[in-house]
Amino acid sequence: MRITRLTVFHLDLPLAKPYWLSGGRLKFDRLDSTYLRIDTDEGVTGWGEGCPWGHSYLPAHGPGLRAGIATLAPHLLGLDPRSLDHVNRVMDLQLPGHSYVKSPIDMACWDILGQVAGLPLWQLLGGEAATPVPINSSISTGTPDQMLGLIAEAAAQGYRTHSAKIGGSDPAQDIARIEAISAGLPDGHRVTFDVNRAWTPAIAVEVLNSVRARDWIEQPCQTLDQCAHVARRVANPIMLDECLHEFSDHLAAWSRGACEGVKIKPNRVGGLTRARQIRDFGVSVGWQMHIEDVGGTALADTAALHLAASTPEANRLASWLGHAHLADDPIPGQGARNRDGLATPPSAPGLGVIPDPEALGRPVASYD
Ligand SMILES: O=C(O)[C@H]1NCC[C@H]1O
Numbered sequence: 001m002r003i004t005r006l007t008v009f010h011l012d013l014p015l016a017k018p019y020w021l022s023g024g025r026l027k028f029d030r031l032d033s034t035y036l037r038i039d040t041d042e043g044v045t046g047w048g049e050g051c052p053w054g055h056s057y058l059p060a061h062g063p064g065l066r067a068g069i070a071t072l073a074p075h076l077l078g079l080d081p082r083s084l085d086h087v088n089r090v091m092d093l094q095l096p097g098h099s100y101v102k103s104p105i106d107m108a109c110w111d112i113l114g115q116v117a118g119l120p121l122w123q124l125l126g127g128e129a130a131t132p133v134p135i136n137s138s139i140s141t142g143t144p145d146q147m148l149g150l151i152a153e154a155a156a157q158g159y160r161t162h163s164a165k166i167g168g169s170d171p172a173q174d175i176a177r178i179e180a181i182s183a184g185l186p187d188g189h190r191v192t193f194d195v196n197r198a199w200t201p202a203i204a205v206e207v208l209n210s211v212r213a214r215d216w217i218e219q220p221c222q223t224l225d226q227c228a229h230v231a232r233r234v235a236n237p238i239m240l241d242e243c244l245h246e247f248s249d250h251l252a253a254w255s256r257g258a259c260e261g262v263k264i265k266p267n268r269v270g271g272l273t274r275a276r277q278i279r280d281f282g283v284s285v286g287w288q289m290h291i292e293d294v295g296g297t298a299l300a301d302t303a304a305l306h307l308a309a310s311t312p313e314a315n316r317l318a319s320w321l322g323h324a325h326l327a328d329d330p331i332p333g334q335g336a337r338n339r340d341g342l343a344t345p346p347s348a349p350g351l352g353v354i355p356d357p358e359a360l361g362r363p364v365a366s367y368d
Pocket residue numbers: 021053138163165194196241263294320
């Protein structure tokens with residue numbers, strides 16, 4: 001089987017309402033997503049999506065993703081898409097780094113492998129069943145009352161796990177947010193406070209040694225070194241996110257005792273192949289993990305949910321569905337969806353999502 005064509009679609013995705021991160025210094029109101037269709041000489045077609053969370057969240061750039069696909073396409077044509085490690089080695093040789101470019105390519109190849117095997121991805125990734133996965137809300141930075149209001153709205157939609165976005169240079173403000181939200185959560189709900197790297201180590205240590213709450217704290221500071229420094233000085237469990245790009249970052253995080261869990265996002269680490277490798281490492285060291293994508297529609301959400309559903313429950317916290325923030329839905333009803341706070345991956349072969357090209361507009365590029 002050979003790759004015969006790559007077809008690229010650009011989706012401009014407004015958020016349903018604006019969203020603030022990192023103590024309010026990062027604002028997001030639209031996403032730049034790329035859908036990729038890979039065709040083969042045997043008539044099997046796979047789909048992938050790559051969607052950075054705006055331009056300011058990670059070193060990942062929506063328009064750059066399409067430029068990267070243009071660079072890689074000549075090296076991908078003719079490869080067997082089922083040989084996933086080989087495809088990844090070719091991509092790494094021809095374009096070092098740029099993980100976010102490789103993720104939709106890797107995803108489309110997994111979709112093809114699943115269809116050829118006649119198996120859903122949750123099974124190819126090692127799962128026993130199409131396990132429903134708890135999903136978590138994502139609560140934009142605001143005052144404690146505003147944030148508790150958003151948590152109540154999410155609770156009404158079935159969410160029982162929340163990611164509350166905090167951070168900033170005023171320790172008193174974050175102490176107030178953490179204490180109010182931790183105390184005001186509905187019974188049986190859980191929260192992670194995601195700082196999105198907004199704190200200096202000094203502020204992190206001050207805030208976390210001032211609060212009674214012992215909830216998870218995510219990505220308190222910019223770098224792994226800073227987060228490891230904080231982890232030694234506070235009682236809260238630490239989750240890492242934006243400072244993890246490659247397998248070696250995860251190895252360093254573990255060997256330095258920098259965290260008790262990580263977020264695994266295929267688009268951040270370069271696709272499902274790399275995400276699975278990291279997931280398996282996380283299981284072996286006993287991490288608790290959130291497995292979800294960086295952003296995008298239900299296509300990217302579904303790929304990540306296959307990996308989440310195939311992860312042992314003891315190592316899995318919850319997954320976020322980025323498409324819940326979008327004003328539009330290019331694949332209505334398909335793939336991972338919120339059903340009373342749970343989402344279940346499809347059991348059709350492959351990703352189990354088949355976009356309608358008519359709904360995606362004209363392709364912006366095609367390589368054959
Ligand atoms: O966990 C995170 O850091 C990201 N998820 C949604 C957007 C951003 O908050």
